[in-house]
Amino acid sequence: xxxxxxxxxxxxxxxxxxxxxxxxxxxxxxxxxxxxxxxxxxxxxxxxxxxxxxxxxxxxxxxxxxxxxxxxxxxxxxxxxxxxxxxxxxxxxxxxxxxxxxxxxxxxxxxxxxxxxxxxxxxxxxxxxxxxxxxxxxxxxxxxxxxxxxxxxxxxxxxxxxxxxxxxxxxxxxxxxxxxxxxxxxxxxxxxxxxxxxxxxxxxxxxxxxxxxxx
Numbered sequence: 108x109x110x111x112x113x114x115x116x117x118x119x120x121x122x123x124x125x126x127x128x129x130x131x132x133x134x135x136x137x138x139x140x141x142x143x144x145x146x147x148x149x150x151x152x153x154x155x156x157x158x159x160x161x162x163x164x165x166x167x168x169x170x171x172x173x174x175x176x177x178x179x180x181x182x183x184x185x186x187x188x189x190x191x192x193x194x195x196x197x198x199x200x201x202x203x204x205x206x207x208x209x210x211x212x213x214x215x216x217x218x219x220x221x222x223x224x225x226x227x228x229x230x231x232x233x234x235x236x237x238x239x240x241x242x243x244x245x246x247x248x249x250x251x252x253x254x255x256x257x258x259x260x261x262x263x264x265x266x267x268x269x270x271x272x273x274x275x276x277x278x279x280x281x282x283x284x285x286x287x288x289x290x291x292x293x294x295x296x297x298x299x300x301x302x303x304x305x306x307x308x309x310x311x312x313x314x315x316x317x318x319x320x321x322x
Contacts, residue, residue, distance in 0.1 A: 153321040155179045161201040161313030163215060163299060166260065168203045171314060173214070175200040179221075181319075189229045191240070197221040199248070201313050213257040217299070217311065219248040225275060238281055246273040246293060263302050271311065272297040284321065291315040 157177030162170060179197035186192045199221055204214035225244020229237035248271035255264050277291030293313050300309040 149185050151183045151321055153181050153183075153319050155181055155195065155197065155317055155319055157197070157199065157315055157317045159199065159201055159293075159313045159315040161203060161311065163203040163309050163311055165307060165309045166203050166215060166257070168205055168213060168215070168257075170206060171312075172206050173202045173204045175202065175313070177315075181223075183227075186226070189237075191227040191229060193223070193225050193227060193242075193244070195221075195223045197223060201311060202253075215257060215260075216254045217250060218252045219250050219271060221246050221248040221271075223275065227279075236281060236284060240279050240281075242275070242277045242279065242289070242291065244275055246275055247271070248273065260307070263300060263305070263307060266302045266307070267300045268298060270297065271295055271299065273311070277315070279317075279319070281321075287319045287321065289315075289317040289319060291317070 155178060157179075159175045159177065160171040161173045161175055162168065177197055177199035179195055181193055181195035183191045183193045197220070199219050200216065201219070202215040202217045205212055223244060223246045225242050227240040227242050229240045231237065231239040250267065250269055250271060253264070253267050255261050273293050273295045275291050275293045277289055279287055279289035281287035291314070293311075293315060295311040297310075298308055299311045300307060
């Protein structure tokens with residue numbers, strides 16, 4: 108079962124072989140966390156669900172009208188008393204579309220496998236639990252599939268990139284030891300699509316709202 112899972116994940120990230128080792132590290136850390144859950148709480152693992160509101164600059168579709176979704180798993184490691192390091196493995200759907208009130212419907216859909224790597228500054232401590240934290244980090248994304256339903260750009264689908272590199276910043280709140288919510292702003296550093304002949308350059312932006320369950 109584990110072998111099949113590793114092969115499936117690897118197919119999404121080829122040829123980025125270096126990230127395959129990182130994924131295997133995540134799986135190992137998750138397993139180790141389960142086995143040592145009572146030891147000092149240095150490691151923690153969790154499940155993530157996500158709703159995001161996205162847009163693409165350069166596509167002539169203004170506004171964060173595209174509502175996407177995502178899910179994944181993550182591990183955290185206590186780097187210092189007020190700092191956690193995190194690595195996650197996410198599936199995410201994002202893109203852009205016309206306003207719900209527009210009579211003409213155009214959309215751009217992007218499906219990605221992602222690896223967010225970030226640090227959290229922990230604050231507002233309550234009986235040993237940090238209620239609020241602030242996050243900053245990077246995200247590597249491998250685009251699995253994309254579709255363009257916009258006549259003006261449909262012929263440019265072949266120029267869509269395979270990889271996405273983004274920066275992220277956000278904050279979160281933990282209701283208790285197990286249940287928390289996070290909000291993030293993510294902005295691509297790399298181009299989602301580039302056609303130099305037609306001077307088309309797309310970048311992806313989105314706001315993410317997440318629910319985290321921590322074991």
